[in-house]
Amino acid sequence: MARLPGQKLKLLYIVRFLTENTDEEHPMSTAELIRRLEDVGIHSERKSIYDDMEKLCSFGYDIIQVHSRRGGGYYLASRDFELPELKLLVDAVQSSRFITTKKSRELIKKLESMAGKYDAGKLQRQVFVAGRIKTENESIYYNIDNIHRAIQENRMISFTYLDWNLAKQLAPRQGGEKRVSPWALIWREENYYLAAYDGIDKIIKHYRVDKMGNVMVLEESREGLEQFQDLDLTAYVNQTFGMFAGEEESVTLEFPNRLAGVVLDRFGRDVQLRSLPGDVFSIRARVAVSGQFFGWLAGIGSQARILGPESVKKAYRDWLSAILNDGAPTGAE
Secondary structure, three states: OOOOOOOOHHHHHHHHHHHHEEEEEEOHHHHHHHHHHHOOOOOOOHHHHHHHHHHHHOOOOOOOEOOOOOEEEEEEEEOOOOOOHHHHHHHHHHHHOOOHHHHHHHHHHHHHHHOOHHHHHHHHOOOOOOOOOOOOOOOOOHHHHHHHHHHHHHHHEEEEEEEEEEOOEEEEEEEEEEEEEEEEEEOOOEEEEEEEOOOOOOOEEEEEHEEEEEEEEEEEOOOOHHHOOOOOOHHHHHHHHHHHHEEEEEEEEEEEEHHHHHHHHHHOOOOEEEEOOOOOEEEEEEEEEEEHHHHHHHHHHHOOOOEEOOHHHHHHHHHHHHHOOOOOOOOOO
């Protein structure tokens, strides 16, 4: 007996219909499946649908048959991502600063397609994050892909570092042409950073990925393996405030006990908290002393104190005095 047209595609269409149109509350009847198959030019009979479902279940699809006086039918019981997982991913995409508005919509639409039409509406969520500003660098996704490829292939990259101008456009920074050896991507304070070895200055530096333009993978092998192996990346991120570099110092700080959570969020769970009289505690941490570090302390208020070294205490006082006197802060960049 000759095979009817479209039979090779039949199982694929059944999977599509069940994926896009069914869930526990919305099973698809055998009659509806037959009708949909007829619409795409595939003739089917009730008995063959039973056989098809057995084959799909044997292959691994979790298809449940519902028996009901009101009709019943089949639905796809489990998917690659459950609805709560998709909601979490949608929230992460929508609230992410480095993903553009256009790309956010595209990614969320793809995530919705994985949920089926009845749950897709539940993914059209609004996540409100105060002060959220999306990047406008649409090439960031290709840049990240090139950075990952360079790391995997042990190769250097070139790029142009960009800055915002008064026309609200990202424009090349003067002297912004870079050739570096990429070693790691860092997610910090809502931004993506590249940790890379600068062969000219012989140090590890970091760059905002959304401000990197025209990232190209070069033929040259990476440099800086020894320097990167010596780098404690977690400590580096914790001690670099706002990802602004500064002179690295071991600093002793004092805080009220109620700010223990703030300190642990900032410096990590490995930092030692030393209890002191008066409901306060101290820590000793390596930090990059910069205006951003002083700004973080000032934001906490007078209850955050620098206990030492004296040079950092003086730099903090000078920084605060310069602000009060409408001058440029000194002692840190």
